[in-house]
Amino acid sequence: MDSSLQSRMTSLAYSHANFSFISMIIINTLFFSGYYILKGPLAFILTTQGISLRQAYSITTSANTLLALSSLFFGFILQNCSKQKFALLAGIFLSVLSIYLLSFKNKELNMFAITLYVMGGGLYFFNIVMFINKVFHDEQARIKGNYIYQIFVNLGGVLGCVLVLMQMNQENIFKYCFILGVLSLSLFISLYKNIDDPSKNKTNLSKFFLYLIILFFLIYAALNFASFLRYVVLFVFLTTVICLIIKAKIESSRALLLFVFLVILFNIPYWIANTIIFNQFFYFLMKNVTPMHGFSPASLIMIDPIVNAIFGSSLLFWQKNRIICHYNNLSYSSLLASAAFMVLCLGLISSAAKEKINFLYPLIALSFFACSEFLLQTTLNSRIRDLLHAQKNNEFLATGMMRSSRAFATVLGYYLILLSAPAANPNDAHTNLSLYCIMAVIFISSYLGFTYLNKTRWLKFI
Numbered sequence: 001m002d003s004s005l006q007s008r009m010t011s012l013a014y015s016h017a018n019f020s021f022i023s024m025i026i027i028n029t030l031f032f033s034g035y036y037i038l039k040g041p042l043a044f045i046l047t048t049q050g051i052s053l054r055q056a057y058s059i060t061t062s063a064n065t066l067l068a069l070s071s072l073f074f075g076f077i078l079q080n081c082s083k084q085k086f087a088l089l090a091g092i093f094l095s096v097l098s099i100y101l102l103s104f105k106n107k108e109l110n111m112f113a114i115t116l117y118v119m120g121g122g123l124y125f126f127n128i129v130m131f132i133n134k135v136f137h138d139e140q141a142r143i144k145g146n147y148i149y150q151i152f153v154n155l156g157g158v159l160g161c162v163l164v165l166m167q168m169n170q171e172n173i174f175k176y177c178f179i180l181g182v183l184s185l186s187l188f189i190s191l192y193k194n195i196d197d198p199s200k201n202k203t204n205l206s207k208f209f210l211y212l213i214i215l216f217f218l219i220y221a222a223l224n225f226a227s228f229l230r231y232v233v234l235f236v237f238l239t240t241v242i243c244l245i246i247k248a249k250i251e252s253s254r255a256l257l258l259f260v261f262l263v264i265l266f267n268i269p270y271w272i273a274n275t276i277i278f279n280q281f282f283y284f285l286m287k288n289v290t291p292m293h294g295f296s297p298a299s300l301i302m303i304d305p306i307v308n309a310i311f312g313s314s315l316l317f318w319q320k321n322r323i324i325c326h327y328n329n330l331s332y333s334s335l336l337a338s339a340a341f342m343v344l345c346l347g348l349i350s351s352a353a354k355e356k357i358n359f360l361y362p363l364i365a366l367s368f369f370a371c372s373e374f375l376l377q378t379t380l381n382s383r384i385r386d387l388l389h390a391q392k393n394n395e396f397l398a399t400g401m402m403r404s405s406r407a408f409a410t411v412l413g414y415y416l417i418l419l420s421a422p423a424a425n426p427n428d429a430h431t432n433l434s435l436y437c438i439m440a441v442i443f444i445s446s447y448l449g450f451t452y453l454n455k456t457r458w459l460k461f462i
Contacts, residue, residue, distance in 0.1 A: 020196040021135045024088075025149060027188045028128060029156035031092055034099060034181030036160025037167075037174060038117050040301055041282045045173060049105050053283065054418070060279050061414035062226040063114050065233055066219050068271075068406035070122030073215055084127045085197045089188055090212075091124025096181035103174040115220045119212065126403070129381055143324055143382035144316060150378050151312040154370075157305030165298060230411045237408035244401070261453065262380070263401055265446045266330055268409045270376050273337060273439055275413025277304070277369060284432060285362060292359035300362055307370035315374070327454065329379040334447035336372035340365040341440035348433045 037045075046056040074087070094116045101113035132149050136142040163176040222229045241260060248257035282301060289297035347361025380402070419435045 019194065021132070021145070023191050023195050024128070024131060025152045027092075027184050027191070028149070029152045029159075030180055030184035030187065031095070031124075032153050032156035033159040033163065034177040034179070034184065035095055035121070036157055037099065037164050037177040038095070038102075038121070039157075040161075040278050041164055043279045044282045044286060045102075046110070047283070049107070049110070051107070051110075057279060057414060057417050058226050059111075059114065059223065061275060061410055061417070062223055062229060063118050064275065064279075065229065065407045065410045065414075066118045066222055067121045067125075068403045068410065069233070070118055070215060070219065071126035071400075071403040073211075074123055074126045083197045083202070084131050085192065085195055086208075087123050087127045088131065089185075089192065090208075091120045091122075091127065092181070092185050092188060094120030095124065096120075096178065096185055099174050099178045099181055103172050103178065111220065111223055115216060115223060118219050118223075119215060133382065139382075140324060143326075143378060144319075146378040146382040147312055147316045150374055151309050151316065154305040154308035154312065154374075158302060158309065161302040161305060164301070165296075168298065230414065233404075233407050233411050237404050240401070240404060258453070259398070259401070261449075262330075263405045265449050266333070266376055266380060267402055267405045268412075269334075269337070269442050269446050270373070271406045271409035272413045272416065272442065273341075273369065274373075275410045276417060276435065276439065277366075279413070280417045280432075280435075281362075288356050288432070289362055290356045290359055295359070297359060297362070300359075300366060303363060303366040304370045304373070307367045308374050311371045312374045312378075326379050329375045331447060331450060333372045333376035333379070334443050334450065336368045336375070338440050338443040338447065340368035340372065341436045341443065343368065344436040345433060345440060348436070 043053075043056040043060040046059060047053050051059070098113045098116035098120060101109055101116065132145055133142055136145045159180070160177065163180065164173075167173040167176055241264070244260050245257065248254075248260065282298075285297040285300055289300070291297060343361055343365040347357045347365075351357040416435055416438060419431070419438075
């Protein structure tokens with residue numbers, strides 16, 4: 001082939017990939033703006049609709065557990081019967097439909113809507129990470145691409161927070177988020193033919209929708225048997241970890257063993273914290289934190305996406321021409337998360353004689369957590385799959401382990417949340433102290449464990 005023609009074809013492929021990446025970033029930002037109402041304040045919203053706090057925690061954490069597990073279903077069952085961009089489109093549609101149905105404030109309809117939320121979110125977030133990673137073939141470009149993705153996700157989160165706060169006292173709390181969801185869906189449909197799909201699958205619609213119907217009934221049943229679901233998740237994940245460790249020993253695969261260690265040291269603590277921050281913490285802000293200069297404590301939900309986006313943009317600019325050290329990113333993420341929960345503990349201890357704690361403590365804590373979240377998510381998403389390059393079906397093994405660990409962590413998060421909601425006095429701010437102390441200890445242990453791996457030269461793969 002003529003070199004000039006080959007160069008032109010490479011340039012066209014590169015520009016098409018860039019167009020697809022930029023288009024999905026914009027669509028994802030709009031989508032996440034609408035989706036944010038399902039991510040953060042949903043447990044609190046359900047309590048305003050007459051559902052008890054304990055049941056609201058059970059429903060939302062069970063939904064997030066199933067959201068993680070549904071990704072396994074999509075990875076191992078649906079991977080060969082749909083293109084990734086079609087799966088993304090279907091995920092947005094189901095998520096938008098769930099937001100619409102939740103606006104009716106009907107308890108029976110709520111369970112139907114949350115089932116669609118699990119299906120839509122699982123379908124979408126399983127595919128978007130792989131979609132972004134497949135655009136980049138170079139390791140350093142991939143992590144920077146994940147930086148950009150995470151920055152724009154959080155810009156969408158900022159807009160989503162604004163919409164949630166604007167709607168808090170309105171009859172239809174889901175209205176503006178629904179509109180943003182419809183806009184993202186409409187934009188995706190209009191650009192659909194021009195977005196390049198990195199997967200080589202052909203979409204088999206009959207098989208795809210049959211599997212979705214089966215998944216719907218499985219999720220709906222699991223939501224109604226939440227206790228049984230939690231026991232199954234705990235047992236299956238622990239069994240899987242043991243099997244992977246045995247497999248790594250038999251194959252003498254240090255990379256596979258290190259992969260398991262990283263999941264335990266970082267992914268599980270992060271998703272326990274995420275479960276607490278995005279389920280229990282909103283209720284904590286509304287009930288246990290004092291306003292400051294006219295700012296409602298509820299406005300603090302904006303800190304996470306704002307700081308996440310600012311920190312991420314600064315990091316991307318600073319590391320633009322530098323080689324990114326994955327080890328440093330993961331170490332700093334644990335230290336920052338530890339600091340976040342220690343600040344909350346300090347706030348609760350210093351205000352022991354008061355019913356509520358000062359606005360500044362959760363503000364500082366959320367800022368630390370946002371920085372930790374950015375470092376951890378981008379680094380794990382871009383790098384951890386590379387550890388399994390020698391394993392068969394490595395991408396789906398990595399995704400399956402990451403998602404199942406998220407389900408496991410969400411279950412643990414639910415049980416820890418119950419520490420802060422005793423039947424006697426759920427409005428007492430100081431019942432949260434033991435919860436936040438435990439989280440600080442978990443992240444400190446994560447940092448120490450990772451440091452030990454480094455000293456014993458396990459981290460040469462990182």
